[in-house]
Amino acid sequence: MDNKELAMTCDVLVVGAGIAGIMAAIEAAREKQKVVLMSSSHIFSGSSFYPGTWGLGLIAPEDEEDEEDLIRTIRTIGCGMADEAMVRSFVKEMRPTIAYLQEIGLQLKDAKEKNQKEFIPCFDHKTRSWHGVVADKARERFKELLQELEITLLPYCELVDVIEEDHRIVGALVCERNQELRFIETKAVILATGGYGGLFEKKLTTSDITGTGQFIALEHGCTLVNMEFMQMMPALVNKEGKASEVPIIFNEKTFRYATLQQDSETDQTVMDCDKKMLEQRATYGPFTSRMPSREIDFLIASHDKEGLQVSYNKELLEDMPEFIRTYFDWLKKKRNLTPDSEIRISMFAHAANGGIKINEVGATDLLGLFACGEVTGGMHGADRIGGLSTANGFVFGKRAGKAAAEYAKECLKHTGIRNKDREKELSLWEIPNREQIKSDMQRSMMEASMVIRSERSLHQALETIMTWKENMIVKSTTDVKAYVESRKLWAQLQLATGILQAERLRKESRGSHYRAEYPNIDSQYARRIEIKLQDNCVITEFEEK
Template sequence: MDQLKTPHSHPGCTFSSVLVVGAGLAGVAAALAAAEADAQVAIACAGRLFGGSSFRPTTWGLGLVAPDGPEDEDDLARTIVDVGGGVADEALVNSFVGGIAPAVAWLESRGVRLKRPDNPGEREFVPCFDHKHRRWYGLEREPVEAALGKRIADLGITVHSDWELLDIRPAGDQAAGAGGFSALFLDAASGRPQTVSCRSIVLATGGSGGLFERHLGAAEDTGAGHACALRLGARLTNMEFMQIMPGLVGRGQGTVFNEKVFRWTQLLDEAGTDAVAPFAKALGATTGEVMGARSGHGPFTSRLISRAADMALDAAGPQGLRANVRLPEGTALPEFARTYFQWLWETRGVSADDEMRVAPFAHANNGGIAIDERGSTGVEGLFACGECTGGMHGADRLGGLSSANCLVFGLRAGKEAARHAAKNSTATRPSLPEAWRPLLSQEPADKRVAREALQHVRSIMERACMIDRSEAALAEAHRQLTEMREAVEHATRVESLQIANLATAALAVVDAARARTESLGSHHRTDGEDGDSR
């Protein structure tokens, strides 16, 4: 039990031995693991509990991939490193793969019903970019929320919904994390700051897809966790690698287009002609070869001939291309695609027979805050998990491993955060940083300021960091974002912290993309060397 000395904080400050920032799959796993280790736990999230990209209704649910038994672990780890283009942390990958089966067992032991395929041998159940079948599970929102929501309530975990992360400071003048942390949030309901002090923090803040105009993940995924981690001395890795996915525009706007049916799909321009053909020809391929290859993975990659389809979509602009799914006579939709189209019809009123429009959307990060096998960032007391982290994936990521990452490192980070908090349980409770005191007496934050700043960042990132990237566009993005951050560097308003976080997170992506001058996986440089076209 945490034995606290008298705090020196303002009346609105609360304390929890472990604070988890984020309430998607990773954040929920971390909070439960910490609470099960007898820590006093609070969750603060920018949206709702069971929010973030994990539970955003852009498709039927989440795929979860595991090795097909212990004998498959070495092959899965080698494949992750190979598909990742050599930029993944091999030791972290090995540890990650070894933790997937125990994480799945933990999930089921907490009452979560996992979906299992009726026809697991169908080619559509081979994970994106993989060369063989693995053990596949489906995570559906309702069973996860029901089982884990009850567990959160039973363990007495405090939840602060609609709290946007603004800043994190180490306690007093001590080294980062040695005496705990104070975290500053903006409460969306009141427009006023709120603070939480804690012994340990777990960042589960998601990726940075929300920095783009067209995005499939949660709108609140704008990289605040990345910005705060950098200020505390943590390191980011592989930030240039972001998944760009095909999504629907118009009817079904903002939902994933199921890539498994690309091999039966025509992508047509406004004149009704094959939009892929010229891009395929430039690679010495046919449209059929390109679309067949494109069915093997959801995200764009620069290393396969399938990139011709994405280049055609990108060239069409925000309105996308017309997509017609035409199965050969006598061919039935495979189970994986059938599940998707049933969901799409029930939730969006779109069927497989309808003409759709498809465009590229920013999706998930393959990189993020660098962590070790325990979820530690290297800053004492600061842990991270889920999509805000990096190292266990590379330039391309196998399908189904994002949810596996959330579980494996969520559980580990939560457990380690509880251990760190217990070890420091007799220390003086962190006090409110002096720099924050003026913020607490100000008028409610002007939502318009942050909204306009976010829209400006999104327009910058859309131009510079989608499929086509070049030094000219990236340098201009760097200039604009640097000016934006410098303009609020010495300001003392809540809105200034919001803008600084947006600019810092966006710069982390832009600067990493500038530094890597060659194409690799999801990172495509139009002015660099071509990706591997295997």
């Protein structure tokens, strides 16, 4: 590479432009820091703005008394895997954060009939203070704030690595529009890069959700926690079991009015799912092993190739609840589908309940490195209440932004990237057959790490990935895009290794984690699993008590 000047200097670099990243950037800029907001896709991206869902909601406790109930419920639903201090801190900040959002002019939609059972959050036992985020209005207001606060935007800019000196962030290496590598000198970096749906072949995420943020943190001495707890959700598919370009999330509330059917060679046979089981399944979206209605998800998973057909009874058409009516109005507009249409569903990887281990303000184990949103773990457990993912982005995005700004202020001046000739030392390399390896990895994760997991499938997937890693051919290159894509693939292989190891280590079924050989919760595994990197080897072990 030719030696180039630093692309820019800033106080706080935010990586990821979903809700968490945007909130972090706004809050850091409000603290009078020079902020750069970059995204590997466009601004307003990631799961926060996923186009295959009909709405984005967040919940909060009704009052102080409800705060304590929500804290207890999160810990119960999380099956002991959520960090109590993180949960308490999270819940206590929800109501002030909603007031803050209204103060900065973000439009929130309240339920007209909030006492309807459809507004009980997923896995919860009661209604909460529910607020819908109007995506178009949110974009407009966020755009205004980003301009007012003079935040520099870098869309289609990929984070390649962070740079540390003396265990402290001093900069980042980025790739602009797949063409050019640049260094950014900064005092603090906030990772808001989302989950790791990109490890799976079928996923309810956008293409920028790759899991590389988690691995970059891992490379720099940080710890990952609860990575085996990945949410799996039903989504719409065609007769061949294929989703549209942007898969549409199935509205679980409609299970209450559904009949599940399978195709045979001669006729259609109604599946034996009683009304009580469908009623239970209608109360939550992602798969859980905690309830008898998990049999419905097993049924959906068994029809992965062609999708499981869903039909609706007349009761739904005669008296459609507000929450479901909103969904079908949106579905008609997006896909021209109605309750009378042929609807088939299959299981997809959705959202991560685990990620980078942070403290209450979003700080990691590396000075100057912060994280927020779905890239993090600790505030959620084995299952997660609906509306908490969005709340997480707002609450911890705001906190991480403020904490990073305060940290940057303490660094009165840039320590500087000592070796200004780093670009001369940077040797570019590539993995020639990376598309084949990526495809094999995604297929292996689908076969091993979806709804039903077994020792055999997990072992086979791990063997496939380890074989690729051990026999990988790497060659030098001058192609920047090839280098960035190859480094991303290596990150994904390492991350997949850690996840599969964690899934094997947890020999029980707890929340979103189901092991066929171990269908029940086992008290001896009532500890979180941590993933670390030592000498470039992925280490997976139970957290010390």
